[in-house]
Amino acid sequence: MTRISTLSLLTIGAALSMTAGVALAGDVVTADKIVNALKPTSATRSLSTTPPADPSVSAKETSFLNSVRNRQTRSLSMGERQEIAELAASKPKIDLEIHFDYNSADIAKSSTQAVAELGKALSDPSLKGSTFVVAGHTDAIGGEEYNQGLSERRADTIKRVLVEKYGLTGSNLVTVGYGKTKPKDPNAPMDPTNRRVQVVNMDTKTAAQ
Known part of the structure; x- marks a missing residue:
């Protein structure tokens, strides 16, 4: 089992784009669609009763996630950012379009x-x-x-809104910035589609209850 787990990620940038299927530009994806995209598969849902195929890998993932909880986004090392990306590679995700004010981390009214x-x-x-x-x-x-x-400031903005307005637990939201290093379309690095925030469901049972 490779160490890849996909997180639901939000799509951020001067124009944001989240990952989960593909939302057409200008569309507002409903909460129901986001929930369905981020739900773990039936196999992962039974992790609490069914032992994982490789307990050592699962334990390492949990340990790593716990090490980055409550960390400031800018404090993450390049190696930690890469490990998060690897863990996030195969989990449920969704693409949302979220716009920010130009050259800013403020969410646009639209x-x-x-x-x-x-x-x-x-x-x-x-x-x-x-x-x-x-x-x-x-x-x-x-x-x-x-x-x-x-990219870090925009991820932080999304987390702050989710905590302050929707009551999510901050330690269950891990923020990370990748700048321009992981374009959605490597063949068109300047394209607005690359400005995004990804939100990935790590599906861990270690989250605060």
């Missing part, structure tokens, strides 16, 4: 409803006990250091 739907979805009882990764991404316009910081 995306208020999209964020509200996300908040409702992650508060759904069927997702209780899950840890979500909120990962910020930018396009390739601009410097690497600047984009890295911008």
Whole structure:
């Protein structure tokens, strides 16, 4: 078993795009659709009663996730960011389009409803006990250091809204920024589709209850 687990990630950038199927530009994905996209499979849902195929791998994942809980986004090392990406590679996810004000981490008014739907979805009882990764991404316009910081601030903004307005537990939301290093479309690095925040359901039972 490889160490890959996909997180539901939000899509962030000057124009944001989350991962879970593919939401058409301008569409507001409903809370129900987000919930369905992020629900763990029946196999993963039974982890509490069925031993995992490789307990040592599961234990390592849990230990790593616990080590990055409550960490400031900018404090994560390059190695930790990469490990989160590897763990997030195969878990339930969804693509949402969330816009931010230009050159800012402030959510645009036009995306208020999209964020509200996300908040409702992650508060759904069927997702209780899950840890979500909120990962910020930018396009390739601009410097690497600047984009890295911008992606981190936008991920932090989403987390803050989810905690303050929708009552999610902060330790169950792990934020990470990737700047322009992981474009959604490597063949068009400048394209707005690369500006996104990914939200991934890590489906761990170690989340605070």
